[in-house]
Amino acid sequence: MIEVNEIHKHYGDVIALEKVSLSVNKGELFGLIGPDGAGKTSLMRILMSLLLPEGGAASMSGYDVVKDYKQVRLITGYMPGRFSLYPDLTVEENLKFFATVFGTTIQQNYHLIKDIYQQIEPFKDRRAGKLSGGMKQKLALSCALIHKPEILILDEPTTGVDAVSRKEFWEMLKRLKEMGITILVSTPYMDEASKCDRIALIQKGQLMSVETPQAMIKSFPEDLWAVRTRKIYDTSKYLELLPALISVNSFGQVLHLVTKKGVHTSKSIGQFLSQKGELDYSIEPSTATIEDLFILLMNHHKQN
């Protein structure tokens, strides 16, 4: 449904996208995961035909994003990163405006947005600027959906939204996917990766990995240990001296320790800590998260 082939883009000296290739299948919920400045927005804008790539080609549902930009714009719904509705228009006026711009009416495609719009309908006479973050996102999504797009492109829809609204938002995306809409969504939150069918980890304009979240976690090539201790800061300083260490990072109150595959056991690490005088701890093998993999790949790329 979305084909990206060796897309290249830079701004001055800064490379935004470096030969990025990727394909998203019909009806897939595809996540683009990476920090600010990784190239997520540039890629989405190129797909929306809002930016011209400097090299490579991309197509949406078979339409070339440069040549056939008019068709591309007709068949896609887009939610840019910033809140981009009219704050001085009411909820209903915004929705009506975007419906008309795409040559349709609210009634015609109401079934698509019903689930989402019903939640904000009680406030339909309120100005969009006075909505809470979560409600703004729902309205923006309704506006992006109102013309029944084949593809939805959502640029960081959950940034700055509270945890509950974020959760609801992903549930909405899941239902839209079930209606057959192909969705490309970007997020800086690694923990949202598991909500996607497949994800791409992006950093500094390069795709580090493209896979299903489950396969990605399974592919974690090293050993990972969860270390619990009272003195996180001190313990992590000790662990930095551990032989065959790859990295040690805090995940909340737990330390994730990554070591070369097959070198250590819980016991050998425990012995090391005891030698350092650290006695109050627990160590157990643990499965990696997407964030662990991201950190590993980032370090790996840095060294190359």
Next chain:
Amino acid sequence: MIPSEPVITVRNMVKKFGDFIANDNLNFEVYKGEIFGFIGANGAGKTTAIRILCGLSSPTSGEMNVGGFDIYRQTEKIKQNIGYMSQKFSLYEDLTINENIRFYGGVYGMNIAERKLRTTEMLERLELTAYANRKIGDLPLGWKQKLAFSIAILHNPKIVFLDEPTGGVDPITRRQFWNLIYEAVEKGITVFVTTHYMDEAEYCDRVSIMAEGKIVALDTPEALKKQYNAANMDEVFLKIAR
């Protein structure tokens, strides 16, 4: 963390913008040397509260004391004793690293010898010595955030306020940033931080969860997890919101 003397005391803090109540009767204390976290969505009132405590905006009502100074009468004293790093990046993009440091050193009335010493230390700590004459605008986001934080504590304030310092930063830099925060705490600086990354809430000594202008929960992360029978802060948040 054993409660010591409070460095911030807030009693019945209210802030209204017209009909809109941004802060609805907040009450809390922050103790010396702790990392105090404010979590909540955009629009929950975190930034408003921080601005009031920094003396950038005046409250509608309530009693507040920051670093031993009254928020209404001793705003200038407060500003001398705190550091502030806003969500919007606060260094001058068109000045170099050195020029920015010189400027902020000047603002806080540091003498030249002291400023030079601290600058050298800081740049070495951040491994940025080689880039001292680069313009801020040319640096990656993660570097900027680390630099902005280091400059915010350059004058050794009692308290530093950080308003969403890690938003959009990559996972490695985010952890490096938190290491800087721990180092600041070792030096005796009290840290007041807002975030909407739930895992970062666990790095705090105590967190207060905000929603619609109110504090809905305030305790150590452990106690909150126990109280709500949750595995992590994310679950705590979801359970509170329901």
Next chain:
Amino acid sequence: MNRFIAFLRKEFFHIFRDPRTLVILFGIPIAQLLLFGYVLTNEVRNVKIGIVDNSKDYLSIKLSERILSSGYFLLAATPATESEYEGLFRSSKVKEIIVFEPDFARNLIKEGKAGIQVIADASEPNAAQLIVNYTTAIANDFVRDEFVKEQKLPGIAIKVRMLFNENMRDAYNFIPGLIAVILMLISAMMTAITITREKESGTMEILLASPLKPIQIILGKVVPYMILSIVNALVVLILGYFVFEVPIVGSLSLLLAEILLFIFLALSLGILISTFVNNQVTALALSGFVLMLPSILLSGFIFPVKNMPIALQIIANLMPPRWFIEINRTVMLKGGGLAEIWPHTLILIGMSLLFIVISIRKFKIRLQ
């Protein structure tokens, strides 16, 4: 068409929900009108004048006394020769000099007609006109009172000479000029601001990503301001006519057609500016300095173009309001028609086409 109407409705919502826009749209034009009108129309009180009495008979002396006792005038000089006049005016010792012809009383009684020359400092044209009007009124009253019993009233022929600005070209200038300034302000500045506002708020990104064509976006932005500009121009004309009694001597429909043309030009200029800048502040500054100041200072609104240094005259000729103000004056004040103003009209049409072509070309269908 539906899309277009939806767009228009949205624009009007923006306009009527933003108090600041409303003030700029309706408050400023009226404020400017009243400001220019009343600042230029000074009150006449204790104006310093000079009197040259070449007759020194009982009627000339009586009239001089009447003028000086009116409270409007003060005697500041009695120059002996004509060569002194200009010096007195230049040093602002007097604003007006009244010269009685020899044998004033005899001519008035015997021939039923005598002459006075009134010389006024027309560097402040409105004030000069007012001073002369007062002088004339006093002289006429005087004749009526003196010859109350006569069957046929004699008349005083008043010969007016305006110094520094001989033909009083600027007398009613502010209305024609103000129309130009206001249309520039509302049409160009507001259009530039409203387009850049969408860029700033990120909504332009959505509009671009929609099937709207550039021409639809541009027209949707322009038409509301076109309507408001026409309303404003009419308000100024009507206020000018009723409050300041500025006549419309020539053809009203020609005048309105020219106003429409100028609105179109100003709107194209506004769109052009918006294609260069990305935020409202720059748009405001650019329209302020590039449009407003020149259209006030270099257009002949306040300072006559022909008195400017050559370099400024060349720049002034590039300013659209310069041509429009001349059209307005010709049609409104002198009653001229297309025969006199066709070159100006052609210049304005040319400029509009140039602006609109550049802006449509420059209006990007993409970001960046």
